[in-house]
Amino acid sequence: MPELPEVEIHARKLRRWATGRVVERAEAEDTRILRPLGPAALRVLDGARLSTVRRLGKNLLLSLSGKNEVVGAWSHLGMTGKWLRRPEEEPTPPHSRVRLHLDDGQVLHYRDPRMFGRFLVVPGARFDELPELRTLGPDPLEQGIDVPRLHDAFRRTRRAVKLALMDQAFCPGVGNIQASEALFRAGIDPRRPASSMSLAEIERIADGVRASIVYTIDAFHRLGQDGEEDLEYVDEGGANPFQVYDHAGEPCPRCGTPIERVALSQRSSYYCPSCQH
DNA sequence: ACCCGTGTTCGCTG
DNA sequence: TCAGCGAACACGGG
Secondary structure, rough: OOHHHHHHHHHHHHHHHHHHOOOEEEEEEOOOOOOOOOOHHHHHHEEEEEEEEEEEEOEEEEEEEOOOOOOEEEEEEOOOOHHHHHOOOOHHHOOEEEEEEEEOEEEEEOOOOOOOOOOOEEEEEOOHHHHHHHHHOOOOOOOOHHHHHHHHHHOOOOHHHHHHHHHOOOOOOOOOHHHHHHHHHOOOOOOOOOOOOOOOHHHHHHHHHHHHHHHHHHHHHHOOOOOOOOOOOHHHOOOOOOOOOOOOEHHHHHOOOOOEEEOOOEEEEEEOOOOOO
């Protein structure tokens, strides 16, 4: 269930595994993941060489050079998507939805049990024409957070600050976990109206987002989940490196007050009632 | 059995 | 007209 840090880990793995390699054959089951193009669209990937992997928010953008033209592929991991690498001779893992057979005897599997993810061929690698990417704000790591713009956008919404922070048009890559973590670091109650944030508080939120993302990426490295092993999500029994997320009832790492859980728009939020106002 | 879930889109509503 | 909310999607794990 990937947010920006997990997608970044996937981007690095895909670069290490496949940059410069040729996709000898792409295959996929006909699932909603490929909609609306379907499996036939994958044919243009056959024989294409992977040149670059870019991450934008929670999106992975693959650029390949085919026989006569450049071709792109857009991958979004949804809630349960991940990329795995397996030798050709190994059996296909369960819920493998897309397979890229490489010229080194390895296969990249896009595995996604719940099928909330996407994998679409993008002719000419013209990613800017994808409607799903057009509305994305500046990436927090690539372009950086535009604090005045965020302040302006938050001023004119009636939503709780945590829900506004999860809007991909403002701060793409932030999801349910990173929003909780960033607001804890900023000392701001997730239920407060976004419109009530001062410029100084937006600065603290931006700092919190950056710090939490960097910390989480580093934590996955330290946990050894960025090696050749597969990235294990927290809800699958992986270690929980977070300060407040999924820590209800446990002491706040800053002041010891028990962390509380509250639902905002059917999403769990975690916060310290004494550190966050 | 039942509830929960790191995401996004669609349709209804005020 | 549109922001905002709940439901839906689909499946595994606790």
